[in-house]
Amino acid sequence: MAEGEETDGRTAVYTHGHHEAVLRSHTWRTAANSAGYLLGRLKPDARVLDIGCGPGTITADLAALVPEGHVTALDSAPGVLERARAAAAERGLGNVTFETGDVHALAHPDDSFDVVHAHQVLQHVGDPVRALREMRRVCAPGGLVAARDADYGAMFWFPLVDGLAGWQELYRRVARANGGEPDAGRRLHAWAREAGLRDVTASAGTWCFATPEERAWWSESWAERTLASSFATSAVEGGHATREHLRGAAEAWREWGAREDGWFAVPHGEILCRA
Numbered sequence: 001m002a003e004g005e006e007t008d009g010r011t012a013v014y015t016h017g018h019h020e021a022v023l024r025s026h027t028w029r030t031a032a033n034s035a036g037y038l039l040g041r042l043k044p045d046a047r048v049l050d051i052g053c054g055p056g057t058i059t060a061d062l063a064a065l066v067p068e069g070h071v072t073a074l075d076s077a078p079g080v081l082e083r084a085r086a087a088a089a090e091r092g093l094g095n096v097t098f099e100t101g102d103v104h105a106l107a108h109p110d111d112s113f114d115v116v117h118a119h120q121v122l123q124h125v126g127d128p129v130r131a132l133r134e135m136r137r138v139c140a141p142g143g144l145v146a147a148r149d150a151d152y153g154a155m156f157w158f159p160l161v162d163g164l165a166g167w168q169e170l171y172r173r174v175a176r177a178n179g180g181e182p183d184a185g186r187r188l189h190a191w192a193r194e195a196g197l198r199d200v201t202a203s204a205g206t207w208c209f210a211t212p213e214e215r216a217w218w219s220e221s222w223a224e225r226t227l228a229s230s231f232a233t234s235a236v237e238g239g240h241a242t243r244e245h246l247r248g249a250a251e252a253w254r255e256w257g258a259r260e261d262g263w264f265a266v267p268h269g270e271i272l273c274r275a
């Protein structure tokens with residue numbers, strides 16, 4: 001079984017897990033390419049909570065942007081926090097601390113932070129509305145709750161090589177069976193309102209992979225993830241795919257990556273809410 005977390009009887013399994021191919025993909029992320037909607041609002045002395053920090057490259061950027069403030073980086077998986085710690089140490093950042101925790105039940109008192117941020121996390125949790133309520137609880141009045149999630153159903157690409165649409169359907173099926181919501185991007189606005197957050201700015205942001213280097217990196221990362229990450233284990237053990245299906249999906253990724261006219265867009269939903 002892949003890594004998971006207990007949440008009041010509801011269990012969500014983190015679909016990607018922390019296989020090396022997953023971490024290679026996540027460590028490409030920066031605050032500029034993944035948190036642009038928030039950056040203009042960060043004050044140098046802000047107290048930031050980065051939830052589901054993963055290997056921590058965005059976290060390190062946030063810490064550099066609040067030199068007089070502090071970033072608390074939290075993840076439910078202790079192993080990946082070691083990577084995040086190393087990323088901050090490599091950059092000589094002394095204003096970040098790391099802790100394990102669950103976004104559904106944060107250990108921090110009310111009003112502890114000025115900014116509470118989660119990138120690509122709410123799509124993986126059992127109860128995103130409860131998670132957002134917790135994010136608001138630990139955010140000081142007037143502070144910001146910020147979240148950004150991809151939307152797997154909205155991903156689009158060209159050329160339409162055989163097998164990639166099948167991968168998209170399979171990923172969404174497996175993520176839902178694991179208790180998550182892969183089409184989270186389009187739902188963030190609704191979840192925020194359901195959580196009682198009223199001053200909500202909802203936006204969209206996109207990653208696009210089209211140069212030879214981007215195509216090679218993105219396609220190879222997904223080919224490997226399809227074959228060897230926790231996603232593969234969930235897909236096979238859950239009866240959603242056979243190993244042969246997964247090999248076909250990985251081949252589709254490699255075929256797309258080799259196409260000189262290849263183009264792939266990953267749309268995201270974003271919410272910035274006043275607590």
Ligand SMILES: C[S@@+](CC[C@H](N)C(=O)[O-])C[C@H]1O[C@@H](n2cnc3c(N)ncnc32)[C@H](O)[C@@H]1O
Nearest residue numbers: 026029052053054075076077102103119120121
């Ligand atoms: C897709 S990764 C995103 C990592 C990082 N924010 C980034 O964008 O590079 C999602 C992270 O959320 C963590 N996670 C999953 N469920 C969680 C929960 N209930 N509470 C806290 N972290 C969680 C996972 O362990 C994983 O490291």
